[in-house]
Amino acid sequence: xxxxxxxxxxxxxxxxxxxxxxxxxxxxxxxxxxxxxxxxxxxxxxxxxxxxxxxxxxxxxxxxxxxxxxxxxxxxxxxxxxxxxxxxxxxxxxxxxxx
Numbered sequence: 001x002x003x004x005x006x007x008x009x010x011x012x013x014x015x016x017x018x019x020x021x022x023x024x025x026x027x028x029x030x031x032x033x034x035x036x037x038x039x040x041x042x043x044x045x046x047x048x049x050x051x052x053x054x055x056x057x058x059x060x061x062x063x064x065x066x067x068x069x070x071x072x073x074x075x076x077x078x079x080x081x082x083x084x085x086x087x088x089x090x091x092x093x094x095x096x097x098x099x
Contacts, residue, residue: 001088001089001092002091002092002095003093005092007095012080014068014071014073015068015069016081017064018065018068019068021061021062021065024061024064024065024071024084027075028061028078030081030082031075031082031083031084032081034055035057035060035064036057036060037074038064038072038084039051039060039069039070039071040054040070040071040072042067043067043069043070044090045069045070049063049067051063051066072084072086072089073085074086074091076091076095077095078095078098079098081094083092
């Protein structure tokens, strides 16, 4: 979708290059949400770890860094702003609002 509009972007494979705890903190801040709000509760790791979703913010950030599949995606980041790309058109809204 971004390519079709000629918008340059960098794709980051979250499994090969997971976000660090600091990057997760920064991304959550840019999104304007809590770590709980970007948690994928239906992810296998959520069940395997016996998570409730009510863990402390600090613990959730640790778990999101250790188990990157727990983080909702895609996330678009542009400057000091970010959006969760669900639906994907949200990514276009981020780019369009920067113009």
